Amino acid sequence: ESRAPQPYALGEVPGPLDREQLRLLDQWWRAANYLSVGQIYLMADPLLREPLRPEHVKPRLLGHFGTVPGLNLVYAHVNRLIRERDLEAVFVAGPGHGGPGPNACAWLEGTYTELYSHITRDEEGMRELFRQFSFPGGVPSHCAPETPGSFHEGGELGYALLHAYGAVLDNPDLVAVAVVGDGEAETGPLATSWHCGKFVNPARDGAVLPVLHLNEYKIANPTLLARIPEEELLTLLRGYGYAPRVVAGSDPAAVHQATARAFDECLDEIRAIQAAARAGGAAPERRPWPMVVLRTPKGWTCPPVVDGQQVEGTFRAHQVPLPGARGDDGHRRVLEEWMRSYRPEELFDEQGRPVQELLELNPVGTRRMSASPHANGNVVRDLRLPDWRDYTVEVDPAHRGALLHEATRVLGTWLRDVTRLNPDNFLTFAPDELASNRLQDILEVTGRSWQAEVGEFDVGLDRLGRTVEVLSEHVCQGLLEGYTLTGRHGLFTCYEAFIHIVDAMFNQHAKWLQASAAVEWRHPVPSLNYLLSSHVWRQDHNGFTHQDPGFLDVVLNKDPAVVRIYLPPDANTLLSTYDHCLRSRHYVNVVVAGKQPQQDWLTAEEAALHCARGAGIWDWAGTEGGPGTLPDVVLACAGDVPTLETLAAASILREELPDLAVRVVNVVDLMRLLPETEHPHGLPDREFDTLFTEDRPVVFAFHGYPWLVHRLTYRRRNHAQLHVRGFKEKGTTTTPFDMVMLNDLDRYHLVIDVVDRVPSLGPRAAALRQRMVDARLRARTWTREHGEDAPEVTGWSWPGDAR
């Protein structure tokens, strides 16, 4: 047995809405629900002009209805706030699988038709709106980039609040209404992101209005938060720093009135907090942010019972309540009754257009959440960037490597001024590692954003701080995503190993960038920039847990159009690289750079040229003959420590085998290694062959896992001659040189590799090879005795150019 829902009448419930307002708001909600059900089921007969026949129903019923009525309810009620208060709002659907909801709302608001002219706001367009949903060649089932007004897909759950909070930073007039699924709320990222209220300055930033959608279920289970006493839930939310208001029920009129009241109170409270903060004078005490707990049935208004099982108000409403609607006459009849229960005749006119009184409920122009320029990527302002050349370190080409600098520290001086010059358009995020990664100079011009209490010995906390430090890589990533997706710029600095914590978030962001690039009406947004430091080779205070360069492998699986990886070998190249990154749009830029004092190799001018090339010969380091000759071996390197070891190896070779023609190639832009057919930065084969030769052995010292270089180069002509050294997952707490030795990336082993690979050497260089083996053992033994690297290693310096 299956039962269809019956049309409901709105009872007389007192509240902020008068009868007429209540009627209209409910009508808008019904329209959105009708259009949502239509998207899930129908490919024809959108207005039910004829009784539903199998061919009107899609053969594959895909989608998620359960969350939709809640999303639509919130959307409709926010629209009332927008109209009454001229509010500037964006909508974040945490359960983005409720895609039909926001699609429906955007169609009602007219945005859908403005952006997709074939989806007209009439019967024909409605049919197309329905048909295209989750249909091959149509639009995805989630709040994807194709969805007007969405900047949050909600496919992988957990990031709704983070995106919302990121959006309102530096957006004082914006309110981000974030619907959080009660299932989603169980995820780690969501659980900690409640704390983000403590990084919102009510004077400078906008506000987030979280709506915890307590529909009590996820896919197949109840949610934890729905199965603790309400008082325990409210206690939890209060502990997170909120003043929750509960809206609960299943009677539409009562819920409308309660929602309207709660939303009014929340908005009043937000405005009061902001007014107090903006009044001037001493900053007021932090107050709890308002929020709403919305306890309504999952799949509300859908068939209560299907095939004898309760569906409405249970987990069974999660996806498609009537899975047999095409083939099963009973299911189809219930579907039709269900749709009719929304009384479409009151919602749409003869032509299938929303009736006039519905249209009048829509906000106007860019006040429509579906048309928000923040959400749709239309408010990007350029950064003001100081000339990076003014921050470079002096390098005397006659004494390369004579000076040591902490590369990230040098970058920090430039970032300090980027921060200063862009006081409302640039933020830096770090999981408590800003200073550890040596970017502390930023703190000369700003503090750390902090709205909580300040202790006697706390340093650099600042209500208006323009760096956000919180020990959650998820929060850093999510806030930066929200900030850049709404058009602003920023940087996330993280220990290299722990960036894996946000692998999944990176994946989702890259997918969003890729998919949104194909949506014509969306504009490119600022790139998401990583600065990974405290990397695998120099995690001196820590051990194996902190040694993992594998994020590069994850990044390289994503669409080449949106990912970039840079491994600058010294301070000046890092500056030049980062200048490039902050100017770029719609990429994920990954930059790995050390924080320890290391040799400066290139002058500013050389750095600019080298970074523009992305990969090039360091002729001063090699011993090649003149034009027309070929080197005997190529020493290639990518990354700061591998570059050091390679240059040290080159200096040994020059000393020991003066006749050997060595070419030294440094790679900054890792994508240069890919074929040009695979990445926009890929070197053409001819150029690659020129640089790396067609047949000479190449000993490649690489920052990351060695097989990654093979994965990039396996189609190159000289691939069989390529020998890569890198991190082989051998690590512990030890000295820097012991680390490279553990992984055979040290200078001595690179020399051994040359001896073993250059045909003219081998037995002819046996003595040298043996000396290298001995040098390794000596170096190892020294560390065991003295606890630090041998002077012959640490004292090495570049002997001056070969020519």
Added chain:
Amino acid sequence: ESRAPQPYALGEVPGPLDREQLRLLDQWWRAANYLSVGQIYLMADPLLREPLRPEHVKPRLLGHFGTVPGLNLVYAHVNRLIRERDLEAVFVAGPGHGGPGPNACAWLEGTYTELYSHITRDEEGMRELFRQFSFPGGVPSHCAPETPGSFHEGGELGYALLHAYGAVLDNPDLVAVAVVGDGEAETGPLATSWHCGKFVNPARDGAVLPVLHLNEYKIANPTLLARIPEEELLTLLRGYGYAPRVVAGSDPAAVHQATARAFDECLDEIRAIQAAARAGGAAPERRPWPMVVLRTPKGWTCPPVVDGQQVEGTFRAHQVPLPGARGDDGHRRVLEEWMRSYRPEELFDEQGRPVQELLELNPVGTRRMSASPHANGNVVRDLRLPDWRDYTVEVDPAHRGALLHEATRVLGTWLRDVTRLNPDNFLTFAPDELASNRLQDILEVTGRSWQAEVGEFDVGLDRLGRTVEVLSEHVCQGLLEGYTLTGRHGLFTCYEAFIHIVDAMFNQHAKWLQASAAVEWRHPVPSLNYLLSSHVWRQDHNGFTHQDPGFLDVVLNKDPAVVRIYLPPDANTLLSTYDHCLRSRHYVNVVVAGKQPQQDWLTAEEAALHCARGAGIWDWAGTEGGPGTLPDVVLACAGDVPTLETLAAASILREELPDLAVRVVNVVDLMRLLPETEHPHGLPDREFDTLFTEDRPVVFAFHGYPWLVHRLTYRRRNHAQLHVRGFKEKGTTTTPFDMVMLNDLDRYHLVIDVVDRVPSLGPRAAALRQRMVDARLRARTWTREHGEDAPEVTGWSWPGDAR
């Protein structure tokens, strides 16, 4: 100016400890602190027999003192509980960077010497204990596998509670004391893991005693939880389901008394909750679990001021309070005074042995937390496994593929009985995806573990449930880690794409397995088993966000000794594979298998042989000539959907090009592709060449990113002839066949690949090639019109064997 701490006297503070107990407990704590400082600084003169000279101090001062006094305090007080109550406890140091603390405690308890005979419990051993810490060739700075009693390294922060909760499941007598850093508490995984109390059944499971170590700082910043009003913090913890007790202060005597009181109360409460639950009768109401908030200064007892800056009680105490101790006479003097402030003369006798009254405070034998068999991997019991052959599906070799099964569903019937047969030794974890991934048959014999309330329409919740469902991949992973690290068995089933959420946790676990395998006294623990379903090719209800097979790439970066990847092509091979996984030890097993109805190809017997081989020829599918002949082309495949497409392509080729000699090779065990030098499962070159030929084109249809196969095979002789199809990051919500077409993995494209690659074809097969191009377009067009795959695709069936 720098100031050393002064020796303190214990005031008269009332509390549960009498004067003598207080004196002794404090003495033990001072001993642990002394030994911790010694580890960070000294390589000689451990008992300060002479004034410290530079050569006594390590050249590289590495380590983290800030968290240590808190860890040692908790350890000492738990020891009291153990002695007084004969408690069985394990210790989890969330801030595992406090490694010197647990090392010191283990040495005091004698365990260190039992496990490392050269680290004797006397002056010489103390010197070695100090010297080896963070020293090349010594032990890491964290609570690594080398640390006795540790099963939680705490390098990457966030998982302390998860490991503790995992450890106590099915361990009714165990109490896991988990110190949670207040910085760590900001991470997402930690934030949500507080809820795990709701999965602990006080009758069946042990208990976790969380100690939130509110030392107010992380690396450079205060913590959020320390900078909200205490009442707000307590509200939060109550909302998480705890009854927190606050211990705050910096006067040792007062803190000792308060800690003792709080611990006593917590233990009493734990025992009361457990007694009520174990009394029989109706299960009592869920009660809040007790916990402690420990608010003590960071770096407590270290020099208060160094170089004019406050250190004790601030973030500056995080790492090494006196960084100049070797070179700077002032720092070194303060270091010596600091160490003397612990009054070593009261702690150690002339030989450097802990004085007798200290030794008497140690628990005995395996009651010592440093010697806990749970923590040290010594309590593994085998699983009872039903014979997987009894669960296989019938395959008639004359009609292969005639029957369709949901592979994971079939596996579920076997897992049901595994669950039944191992009622206290096997658990399944899922982020609300157990049924979605078709393992619901497990629910026939058990329910979902649930201690919270139960709603009218909730299904299958069970206080004694042996599946844990929570919408947090982090929680699933962390609990399973804790469960297996303490010797039990389990399985984590997850959507393939979202397993990236735990990339970082997987990395850390693999590193733990690798490093612990090198620790002789540790025994292998059960493997951590993944079942990834709802994979990239069949995410029908969702779109691009749910399509990501890249976890395999992450896994392959880890030590080959501990990782395994399987891609069973059908139900029987999945059964055989999983039987193998559940018998294995000390691996991470990744198994990817579909949940949609798909053809059964192999009989049980064939499946057993095929899985044992890991890769093999399906001769019934190919058209090779007899012995002595070579195929013209090899069609290789790995994964269920690629196997289907490959067989469909093979059937087209057989029909269209009956003279073409085709070999079909299926790969179940991905590691077979690696050289034998790179992985224990790697095929010897000779075998690989035999299987894939030395020179014939190989068209490889792969489940994941295609370049992964190249990364595995680039050293193989025939690599240049290898053409891989796989997921190229093209996806959306569409039909299954449209998905494979989008990525050129479809049968028609595989045929095109053969035409393009086999020298004898090309222009000679132009008509076939064109038909394939047309078939693709036809198939695509059909989906656009009908919303489902064309009958010519879905209706395909295996035409019967070639020979």
